[in-house]
Amino acid sequence: MARANLSTEAVVDLAVGLVDEDGSAGLTLAKVAAAAGVSSPSLYKHVANLAELRTLVSARVAGELADAVKTAGVGRAGEDAIGACMHAWRDYARARPHRYAALIQRPEPHTGKAAQPLLESVFAVLRGLDLAEDDLVHATRCLRAAVHGFAILEADGGFGLPESIDDSFALMVDMVVASVRSRT
Amino acid sequence: MARANLSTEAVVDLAVGLVDEDGSAGLTLAKVAAAAGVSSPSLYKHVANLAELRTLVSARVAGELADAVKTAGVGRAGEDAIGACMHAWRDYARARPHRYAALIQRPEPHTGKAAQPLLESVFAVLRGLDLAEDDLVHATRCLRAAVHGFAILEADGGFGLPESIDDSFALMVDMVVASVRSRT
DNA sequence: GAATCTTGGCTAATGGTGTTAGCTTTTTAG
DNA sequence: CTAAAAAGCTAACACCATTAGCCAAGATTC
Numbered sequence: 001m002a003r004a005n006l007s008t009e010a011v012v013d014l015a016v017g018l019v020d021e022d023g024s025a026g027l028t029l030a031k032v033a034a035a036a037g038v039s040s041p042s043l044y045k046h047v048a049n050l051a052e053l054r055t056l057v058s059a060r061v062a063g064e065l066a067d068a069v070k071t072a073g074v075g076r077a078g079e080d081a082i083g084a085c086m087h088a089w090r091d092y093a094r095a096r097p098h099r100y101a102a103l104i105q106r107p108e109p110h111t112g113k114a115a116q117p118l119l120e121s122v123f124a125v126l127r128g129l130d131l132a133e134d135d136l137v138h139a140t141r142c143l144r145a146a147v148h149g150f151a152i153l154e155a156d157g158g159f160g161l162p163e164s165i166d167d168s169f170a171l172m173v174d175m176v177v178a179s180v181r182s183r184t
Numbered sequence: 185m186a187r188a189n190l191s192t193e194a195v196v197d198l199a200v201g202l203v204d205e206d207g208s209a210g211l212t213l214a215k216v217a218a219a220a221g222v223s224s225p226s227l228y229k230h231v232a233n234l235a236e237l238r239t240l241v242s243a244r245v246a247g248e249l250a251d252a253v254k255t256a257g258v259g260r261a262g263e264d265a266i267g268a269c270m271h272a273w274r275d276y277a278r279a280r281p282h283r284y285a286a287l288i289q290r291p292e293p294h295t296g297k298a299a300q301p302l303l304e305s306v307f308a309v310l311r312g313l314d315l316a317e318d319d320l321v322h323a324t325r326c327l328r329a330a331v332h333g334f335a336i337l338e339a340d341g342g343f344g345l346p347e348s349i350d351d352s353f354a355l356m357v358d359m360v361v362a363s364v365r366s367r368t
Numbered sequence: 369g370a371a372t373c374t375t376g377g378c379t380a381a382t383g384g385t386g387t388t389a390g391c392t393t394t395t396t397a398g
Numbered sequence: 399c400t401a402a403a404a405a406g407c408t409a410a411c412a413c414c415a416t417t418a419g420c421c422a423a424g425a426t427t428c
Contacts, residue, residue, distance in 0.1 A: 041386095
């Protein structure tokens with residue numbers, strides 16, 4: 001009966017789709033199994049358990065986001081590149097809020113590991129400016145924190161007031177760019 | 185048998201304690217009931233369901249954090265107050281990472297409502313500077329996003345590199361302060 | 369002071385979930 | 399062609415949230 005063409009990759013695909021619809025909390029092995037046309041215990045042939053599946057989803061999202069950020073940076077330099085990457089980051093989160101929120105999985109401290117490619121993308125952009133080595137680290141952390149904080153709050157509907165969120169984000173970009181400029 | 189001195193307040197107290205230990209995902213009505221010395225169905229006399237309990241925990245945390253931020257701001261003015269509030273915010277998150285992470289509850293868009301007092305605290309601090317009305321909104325959003333992003337990443341162990349996290353946060357504070365200064 | 373109502377607890381039961389164990393069938397390898 | 403591995407299945411268990419219905423304690427009212 002090995003007919004359903006499953007694989008770890010395919011299971012993660014389905015899981016990501018479910019996360020898009022119902023959010024990360026709504027992700028359940030039973031639903032994934034149903035979507036795959038398979039009984040839930042069968043999933044354990046491709047995934048260790050629900051926690052691991054969540055970690056895999058997180059890694060998938062981190063990879064996608066890293067690609068988007070990296071792509072936005074090519075052909076640009078310096079402060080221009082910073083703004084482009086930040087916008088790409090936020091745009092990803094806006095396009096798929098639930099998926100973006102699944103980036104950080106609470107019980108796993110491995111998030112750092114999954115976010116590795118993303119960090120490298122940011123690092124690459126900031127490397128274009130001539131900052132001291134540890135300033136580079138601090139700047140990367142600040143950029144990441146700022147844009148992640150903004151993206152996650154926006155994805156959560158946390159900005160209730162009528163003022164333009166785009167304008168707020170423009171200010172955030174300015175903030176980061178100006179700070180980096182003052183350090184070069 | 186109305187002996188266990190329960191109340192909605194007391195249930196939230198216990199829930200917050202459990203969140204501190206096991207994280208928000210580890211919060212379960214069964215555990216709260218056990219901690220209260222009561223059977224789980226009894227909890228429904230004080231709380232509508234698990235989702236509501238999570239919302240209440242979120243509101244509790246928002247209130248505590250708002251107090252901490254407000255307290256840090258008294259007796260200070262302008263840029264000094266901004267830095268003090270940001271540090272108080274981060275310190276709260278560091279002292280109780282799990283509790284802090286429970287601030288934002290995914291399935292609820294009511295987070296905005298629970299975070300109201302917190303927003304007002306930040307607003308009060310920035311009001312001390314003479315910004316235009318909508319600049320005030322944008323600045324509040326940026327400050328909130330920046331410090332929340334930093335706090336949540338730090339609570340998650342997201343900063344793996346050996347460089348000083350305190351230094352990174354100092355840069356973040358500078359970033360926000362400088363941005364606000366340039367707008368006055 | 370007695371009767372009533374409300375409050376806050378209880379047990380029993382249901383449906384959904386993750387997970388394990390053990391079996392069977394299909395596919396692959398030799 | 400045969401044996402082993404891969405990938406599915408059913409049955410079963412423990413845990414959880416939630417509902418229904420019951421019962422006792424305390425407050426309220428006559």
